[in-house]
Amino acid sequence: MIKVYESFNISQVGQAESLLNSEGIETFIRNQFASSVMGEVPFVEVCPQLFILNAAEEERAKELLQPFENQPSAPDWHCQQCGMDVDGPFGVCWSCGSLRPA
Numbered sequence: 001m002i003k004v005y006e007s008f009n010i011s012q013v014g015q016a017e018s019l020l021n022s023e024g025i026e027t028f029i030r031n032q033f034a035s036s037v038m039g040e041v042p043f044v045e046v047c048p049q050l051f052i053l054n055a056a057e058e059e060r061a062k063e064l065l066q067p068f069e070n071q072p073s074a075p076d077w078h079c080q081q082c083g084m085d086v087d088g089p090f091g092v093c094w095s096c097g098s099l100r101p102a
């Protein structure tokens, strides 16, 4: 099995899974019910992870999941133009309109 995606947001992992399933890629989610044990085990070990069963499909799966990689869990960033702190999900500074630095 190959891990192709992980997120603390289980609904995002679920969406990623349905996307791959709809493309005919078989998947497996580990730690799907992690939220029920949160606090009892180290956080990092219960992060829901999405695996694919067929290693040959890894590249295609990662391509399909690209949009998920750029979602909310992105860290906040610092605008280089105006110095404002911008929330992670935003690709553009809400203050001056500059693009997020690469």
Ligand SMILES: [Zn+2]
Pocket (backbone or CB within 6 Å): 079, 080, 081, 082, 083, 084, 093, 094, 095, 096, 097, 098
């Ligand atoms: Zn700015």
